[in-house]
Amino acid sequence: MSSRTPRQSRSRKPKLAVWKFSSCDGCQLSLLDCEDELLAVAESVEIAYFLEATRAQIRGPYDAGRRLDYHTSEDAERIRRVRRQSKVLITIGACATAGGIQALRNFKDVDQFINAVYARPDFIDTLAQSTAIAEHVPVDFELRGCPINKQQLLDVLSAHLADRKPNVARHSQCMECKLSGTICVMVAHGTPCLGPVTQAGCGNLCPSCTRGCYGCFGPMETPNAASLSTQLATLGQTPRQLKQLYRSYNANAPAFRAESLRHE
Amino acid sequence: MSKSPHKPASKPTNKPIGTAKSRTIKVDALARVEGEGALTVRVKNGVIQELKFRIFEPPRFFEALLQGRPYSDAPDITARICGICPIAYMLGASQAMEDALGIQVQGPLRDLRRLIYCGEWIESHVLHAAMLHAPDFLGYQDSIQLARDHPGVVEKALRLKKLGNQILEVIGGRAVHPVNLKVGGFYRTPRRRDIRTLIEPLRWAVGAAQELLQVFAGFEFPDYHYDYTCVSLRHPEEYPITEGRLVSNRGLDIAIDEFAEHFSEEHVAHSNALHGVMRGTEHYLVGPIARYNNNFGQLSPSAQQAAKAAGLGPSATTRFTVFWYVWWKCCMPAKKRCDWLRPIRNRILAASTSAPVPTQRRAPEPATAAPKRHAGFAITAMSWTPKAGY
Numbered sequence: 001m002s003s004r005t006p007r008q009s010r011s012r013k014p015k016l017a018v019w020k021f022s023s024c025d026g027c028q029l030s031l032l033d034c035e036d037e038l039l040a041v042a043e044s045v046e047i048a049y050f051l052e053a054t055r056a057q058i059r060g061p062y063d064a065g066r067r068l069d070y071h072t073s074e075d076a077e078r079i080r081r082v083r084r085q086s087k088v089l090i091t092i093g094a095c096a097t098a099g100g101i102q103a104l105r106n107f108k109d110v111d112q113f114i115n116a117v118y119a120r121p122d123f124i125d126t127l128a129q130s131t132a133i134a135e136h137v138p139v140d141f142e143l144r145g146c147p148i149n150k151q152q153l154l155d156v157l158s159a160h161l162a163d164r165k166p167n168v169a170r171h172s173q174c175m176e177c178k179l180s181g182t183i184c185v186m187v188a189h190g191t192p193c194l195g196p197v198t199q200a201g202c203g204n205l206c207p208s209c210t211r212g213c214y215g216c217f218g219p220m221e222t223p224n225a226a227s228l229s230t231q232l233a234t235l236g237q238t239p240r241q242l243k244q245l246y247r248s249y250n251a252n253a254p255a256f257r258a259e260s261l262r263h264e
Numbered sequence: 265m266s267k268s269p270h271k272p273a274s275k276p277t278n279k280p281i282g283t284a285k286s287r288t289i290k291v292d293a294l295a296r297v298e299g300e301g302a303l304t305v306r307v308k309n310g311v312i313q314e315l316k317f318r319i320f321e322p323p324r325f326f327e328a329l330l331q332g333r334p335y336s337d338a339p340d341i342t343a344r345i346c347g348i349c350p351i352a353y354m355l356g357a358s359q360a361m362e363d364a365l366g367i368q369v370q371g372p373l374r375d376l377r378r379l380i381y382c383g384e385w386i387e388s389h390v391l392h393a394a395m396l397h398a399p400d401f402l403g404y405q406d407s408i409q410l411a412r413d414h415p416g417v418v419e420k421a422l423r424l425k426k427l428g429n430q431i432l433e434v435i436g437g438r439a440v441h442p443v444n445l446k447v448g449g450f451y452r453t454p455r456r457r458d459i460r461t462l463i464e465p466l467r468w469a470v471g472a473a474q475e476l477l478q479v480f481a482g483f484e485f486p487d488y489h490y491d492y493t494c495v496s497l498r499h500p501e502e503y504p505i506t507e508g509r510l511v512s513n514r515g516l517d518i519a520i521d522e523f524a525e526h527f528s529e530e531h532v533a534h535s536n537a538l539h540g541v542m543r544g545t546e547h548y549l550v551g552p553i554a555r556y557n558n559n560f561g562q563l564s565p566s567a568q569q570a571a572k573a574a575g576l577g578p579s580a581t582t583r584f585t586v587f588w589y590v591w592w593k594c595c596m597p598a599k600k601r602c603d604w605l606r607p608i609r610n611r612i613l614a615a616s617t618s619a620p621v622p623t624q625r626r627a628p629e630p631a632t633a634a635p636k637r638h639a640g641f642a643i644t645a646m647s648w649t650p651k652a653g654y
Contacts, residue, residue: 024324025298026347026440029646033439037427039418042408053395054406057297075322104322113328119538126323144652147347205437209451210445214340216441219289234424244333249344 001124019082020074023100026147027093033150039211041154044161064214076136083137085199088160091133092153094146098218099130101146102253106130107260131252146216146249149201169200170221173213176200182207192232192245197223197255215247219255229259239263273411285309298408319537335361338446347389347440351432353385353443355506373449376435380442381505383431386424387439387468389552393480401483417479420472427465434458449648451644474570481574489496494547494554503553503562511558512548513579 006036019026032053034041047054059237083089094100105113110128114121133189135138143156143166152168159166173195177184185191185207193212195204206213219225229242246260289305300321305392306314323367326345338357343350345485345621355377369377395407411418429439435454436442444451495516499508510526511517518526529538539572542548560568571577 003297020300022300024344024347024441025546026344026350027290029347029440032395033387033425033429035429036420038422039408042411047406047408051293051295053296054399055406056405056409069506101329101341104329105325111327114323116328116331118321118536119529120533123531123533124323124381124536146344147438202438205443206451209437211443211446211451214443241334244337248337248341 006205011068012047013044015048015083016045016157017086018047018051018053019049020051021078022102023093023095027095027145027153030092030148030150030153034154035145037154041157045157054061057213079133079137081172088140089133089137090141090143090156091139091158092143092145092148092156094144094216094218095130096133097142097144097253098132098250098256099252101249101251103130104247106257131146143168143233144199144250146199151201164256171200172220173197173198173200173202173204173207176202177207180204180208185210186210186231186235190235192235194228194240194245196228197225213258215246216249218253220249223255225255225259226262229263269454289332296399305320310340314437316534317537318535321536323536335364336447340441340443341640343441348388348557350441351381351445353434354442355381358445358447359506365447368582368650369449372453376450376454378447378505379433380445383428383435385428387428387432389420390428394418397482398480417476420476424469424472424476427462427469428524429461430465434462457607477570477574492549492554492557493542493547495542495548496558498558499562503559512542514545514584516542521545 014194015238018028022173031041031050032038047056066148094104099106106129110126111121118124126142130144134142141156143152145152155168156166171231174184174215176182177195180203182204186193189211191212193207194215195207195213195248197219198213198215199217201217204213212259225246232242234243240263243260243263246256246263250256251260276346276454286308287306289303289307291303294301300319302318302320304314304316304318305312324345326342326444329341333341338361339354342353344355345353348521348592358369363597398417399410401413402410404413407418432442435450437442444454493512495510496514497504497506497508498511498517508519509517510523512619516526524545528541528543531538532542540548540550548554557579558561560571563571
């Protein structure tokens with residue numbers, strides 16, 4: 001990638017496509033939430049497909065396709081088409097990188113879920129499991145978070161435009177707390193916190209609110225969840241509580257999934 | 265050229281099909297709305313024979329996700345229903361839990377909840393009105409195109425939207441899925457100095473909202489009136505946001521707990537969006553228009569004056585109301601409201617799919633959606649299904 005001419009110097013703007021399948025739209029909204037930068041972003045790229053923002057559509061191939069959210073059922077073929085048409089495919093948000101909160105159904109019988117919600121289960125068509133996009137097609141970069149950090153999104157976008165590596169840290173939330181001088185809620189208050197195994201990036205939001213991290217950015221690189229669980233157990237967390245702690249917005253991320261199953 | 269991965273959107277089939285007397289309008293993927301939806305309208309001799317609004321997003325099963333979880337998880341999990349209006353769900357879930365626990369959140373904490381709700385309305389409704397809907401009225405594909413010809417309008421809207429997000433960040437920690445709200449109140453009260461940073465932008469916002477109101481008042485709206493059954497909250501002392509009784513303009517006046525006795529949700533084959541139905545009557549309208557119609561007297565004098573200046577009375581039936589409302593609410597953050605009701609399951613869904621359809625209404629523009637009501641979030645977020653061909 002680095003041997004290529006930087007994309008900004010090309011005669012045409014790179015085409016950006018944003019694909020949404022199923023989600024809360026929060027990560028997609030993060031692009032529109034870049035109030036100060038939105039018009040500049042629009043100057044730098046050609047928005048070829050972004051149904052939430054525009055009805056204009058430009059046919060592929062796309063220089064960058066960004067995928068939101070997990071896919072279901074017949075969406076699988078659509079994802080493969082997206083992959084074929086995109087030079088770079090970036091998945092954004094917990095739904096796309098780990099299956100999202102709806103991946104809680106992966107641990108149960110999906111029929112129970114359908115019956116609990118819908119009067120006519122026969123009208124419902126869904127996959128039994130909610131999974132990460134990377135399990136189905138090759139993905140060039142995964143941007144974590146539930147929701148993603150919009151500054152990280154801008155960095156990933158500009159990194160692509162400048163042919164550089166995105167500057168997204170893979171270390172733990174603990175580092176973020178230490179860097180900002182936030183008091184450790186687990187040490188000082190005995191509050192259960194997933195910070196030691198969760199990837200940084202949110203801006204140590206929960207500990208700043210005297211609340212334990214609930215892992216919305218997913219597992220950090222090489223997390224030691226078993227060790228954290230031992231410490232949480234000494235703070236009084238029951239196996240059921242430990243299971244639920246790991247089973248939330250990134251429940252299907254391999255490290256969190258394995259640790260929650262250990263406490264089943 | 266290869267085929268677009270989003271087959272329906274890449275090949276819109278929204279051209280009228282059939283003779284002048286009989287035609288079908290199909291929009292296979294609605295643009296500039298949150299969620300995924302499609303619209304089919306069949307018209308014969310100027311009368312709509314069939315109208316289907318289809319939500320085809322896959323189900324996410326929030327009610328089932330909450331089963332077996334601690335009560336304290338409810339606000340954060342339900343927030344993920346919608347990233348644009350998470351506060352509605354966080355406060356709805358919190359209040360449901362507080363009802364069960366016999367807790368009432370009062371005083372400054374209640375004020376903070378109202379304030380953060382106002383922040384959400386500002387960011388959400390400015391997003392919808394200026395960035396998702398205004399391009400249709402002015403003939404643009406999107407707000408970025410709109411910004412080229414009307415930079416002042418879009419820049420002002422973006423600044424207002426940013427202010428809404430700023431309120432969410434100061435009180436809730438972040439704009440999308442705030443972390444600081446919990447059953448019983450907040451994890452940490454915001455710092456006074458942070459709250460102060462909101463004062464100056466809010467002063468600016470009063471004028472900016474009025475200016476944008478004038479822009480929107482100049483749009484061309486269809487001459488269409490319909491006598492809706494409007495359902496909303498009503499509070500004796502304030503413009504209703506999270507508390508009050510459930511009322512309608514047809515005489516309904518019940519406690520929120522009685523919701524299930526008067527309303528039901530129906531599941532239809534063509535859409536996963538459950539349809540809200542009021543028992544013993546036809547479909548009903550919720551959201552800003554309903555709230556406005558049922559609570560005009562609770563608006564501040566300046567808000568009432570602005571409504572009148574924009575040509576609206578105490579009961580408005582055109583879609584223009586939506587736009588007036590969206591903009592005026594930006595300058596009245598202390599007077600915000602929403603139809604979110606305490607019991608999570610008792611949310612009211614607008615019967616937008618099967619409401620009586622006015623025959624004289626202008627046909628939808630290609631690949632665009634009608635202005636979206638707040639309840640649309642609940643529809644798209646709570647229930648959806650994939651269909652063959654996607």
